[in-house]
Amino acid sequence: MEQHPLLVILGPTASGKTKLAVRLAEALHGELISADSRQVFRGMDIGTGKDLKEYKINGKQIPYHLINIRAAGEKYNVNEFKEDFYQVFEALTVKKILPVLCGGTGMYVHSIFQDHEYTAIPVNEPLREELRLKDIADLRELLKGYPAVLTQHADLSSFKRLIRAIEIAEYLSHHELVSVKRPLIKPFVVGLTSDVSLRRKRILQRMELRLEEGMIGEVETLLESGVDPEVLTFYGLEYKFVVAYLSGTLSYTELKVQLGTAICQFAKRQMTFFRKMEKDGVVIHWFDTDQDSDQLFSQVLGAYIHRKGL
Template sequence: MTPTPSQPERPALRCVVVTGPTASGKTRIAVALARTFNGEIVSADSRQVYRGLDIGTGKDLDEYVAGGAPVPYHLINIVGLDEDYSLYRYKQDATAALRGVAAAGRQPILCGGSPLYVNALLADYRLEGGGENPDLRARLAPLSDSDLDERLRRQAPDLHARTDTTQRRRVIRGLEIAASRTRHTPPGEAMPPLRLDTLILAPYYPRAVMHERIRTRLEARLRQGLIEEVQRLHDSGVPWERLDFLGLEYRWVARHLKGELSRDEMTERLLAAIRRFCKGQDAWFRKMEREGRAIHWLPEGDLRLATERVGRFLRGQPLPPPSLRLCDTLYGPRSQ
């Protein structure tokens, strides 16, 4: 990460962060906290920015209005599927949204499970911009995920270190930025530094429980019309290649609709892919803890504990250390 250039320092912006693995109930917690503490939610989800990706990304917009006053939210449904939304653009938009919420006298609550997006704000990444490079993307398309990963590692070790290499599209974006460096493309406009004073909360469930929650949620999404959603997107002009690029639900359902997989095969492969994605999220959270980020894990999504911690944080009272550190937790036969 390149240090941010020296600029007049703004006061740190106090922000509650609700993150954690997929299917852990982050939105429920964030909405409840927003209602209690006069908050607005800024999304940190790399796919919920797109219009039309509703069931597959779990936007759950009904949660923002059910059971009380509607909770304002930001960075959901802001771009079309014909656009590519980069980490650079997200950091610009999220910075503006967080500052706007605070300036309105409300409490910013960052909510989402895209660890790279979350960490870009917490660590105030200085990012390079630049648009898509269609020619380069066409040349990269035939390469395997491992070939792309190795190419990025070779060409730009610094970008590789801060890229979520479990997501093909992130690796391709990293290679685009690396190529723009070699072409001496003028860097994007520098972003103003963002200093956050944060409390990080995350629901915690044992691995076996998380696996079952993922299965239950996938079954519910299929009942709600996930397959039909993907078919509608394709019928409206979204190419199969674009759906594949969006990953997870959209990739595997598209392969089913193209006749490459039966429904049962699609379901099992998608389930395995989501569980691998969850494991990748775990790796990010462990890394954040090893780098000194205190994540307050909430056993079984304990809302009472979350409310108590946020109250203390906003009153400026000292917080107890997290009772659990994921980086110290073992899974598998040695786990208790």
């Protein structure tokens, strides 16, 4: 079965993923597919860093996908992303256009490399509420009560993962999981990394810029349009802290300090997740973003072309 190319650009927040991905898409006759869990929502532009103006290069508009496909206030999960991704991927492949997957939501990117159909299994909230009352030893014992074929996927390392494993086993005990045939993908994964202190500096500079561009006003507009404050808080980071500021819980100074710290911590978690992907067998080619952007582009383009044998 034919393998179809996929170029992936991943990295922590404020690493310059979009700019690089757009330049590569132009050079390689590609289009971008976003792997950002919040950029799917309309009206959430500044806080999510959509930077849609970056998709125009040398007078040419680079098409993008999976941005602004849901209304703010809705939910969107990894399984929905996976379905949407493959729909776009197959459409681009038919037209001989290179799909360039770009984003920092590691779980979304990782889902493409995992042949896990379990992401389609829905959340069972009543069961979760019941399981949360137990300790980790009880959960492990409970999982043993299911047939081994239903628990071979299980990760016993954490409370949260045990609950999900039991949820999956319970679902499979009463439902048949339909196998979905996916196209074979031949990925080239580019990871962007940098000195931690420089990354922190870029994060804080970008946060200041977003505040100047009207991030607080954006959140006010979302609230006035009827989006529940709790839902915005659920979206996290910028939206969580700005909602707290608008409610009077945080002063403006506290907003900046706490949000800056939270974004830096988030970037660290992103890098941890990418390293986990490597442990799971995903080959990531790392490039330093502290160098000149033209040099970075040339290095990545050269590595991709060499790998393709072009």
